[in-house]
Amino acid sequence: SSELTQDPAVSVALGQTVRITCQGDSLRTLYATWYQQKPGQAPLLVIYGKNNRPSGIPDRFSGSNSRNTASLTITGAQAEDEGDYYCNSRDISSNHLVFGGGTKLTVL
Amino acid sequence: QEELVESGGGAVQPGGSLRLSCAASGFSFSNYGMDWVRQAPGKGLEWLAFIRYDGTKKYYADSVKGRFTISRDNSKNTLFLQMNSLRAEDTAVYYCAKELDSLRFFDWPSPHMDVWGKGTTVIVSS
Helix, strand or coil: CCEECCCCCCCCCCCCEEEEECHHHHHCCCCCCEEEEECCCCCEEEECCCCEEECCCCCCCCEEEEEEEEEEEEECCCCCHCCCEEEEEEEECCCCCCCCEEHHHHHH | EEEEECCCEECCCCCCEEEEEEEEECCCHHCCCCCCCEEECCCCCEEEEEEECCCEEECCCCCCCCCCCEEEECCCEEEEECCCCCCHHCEEEEEEEEEEEEECCCCCCCCCCEEECCCCEEEEEE
């Protein structure tokens, strides 16, 4: 299956650590890519490859993979980290890109 | 700085057509693969189409294959999405996005998109 599954919503207390997960068969062989999207804005690339951050992304964002699950971890969540987070990857059989359904992160 | 600006959205009746454009600036457009991604109201992201940096390879999501056509004019730094046979479920904000890596050898789309436009809205309704 090419689907990527994410929890619809996650919350975290300010300054605490939160993990957002993404499950899918493609993640057994490929890394997930992670995007942050705030209301009314375009998505922003935050993690790609094994655990790479584009310039300007704080180092509190990190990525990891285990078996068929990819995780985006925010260590010391800040109020500005609130938003929707999407994982994506490529389906090897079709070469189509697939996005997860997104996780809404609330920072309490 | 690197920038993408979409245009061409609007309201159209079911069965109609629209052509979206995405003007690129601040980077060597002809060196990068490009994608179209859309987001229906209140919904998640949906990848639609990819075109290789030289235009020689294209991929489409099943939901738009046969109705939408991605193309590019590297001489004008512009990406296009021709949308035909539009349906109500095509109502969405349409984003163009640039791949992170230049001159990628591989033909398939990369999930790493580091520059996005602000989007253009398409409404399909009678």
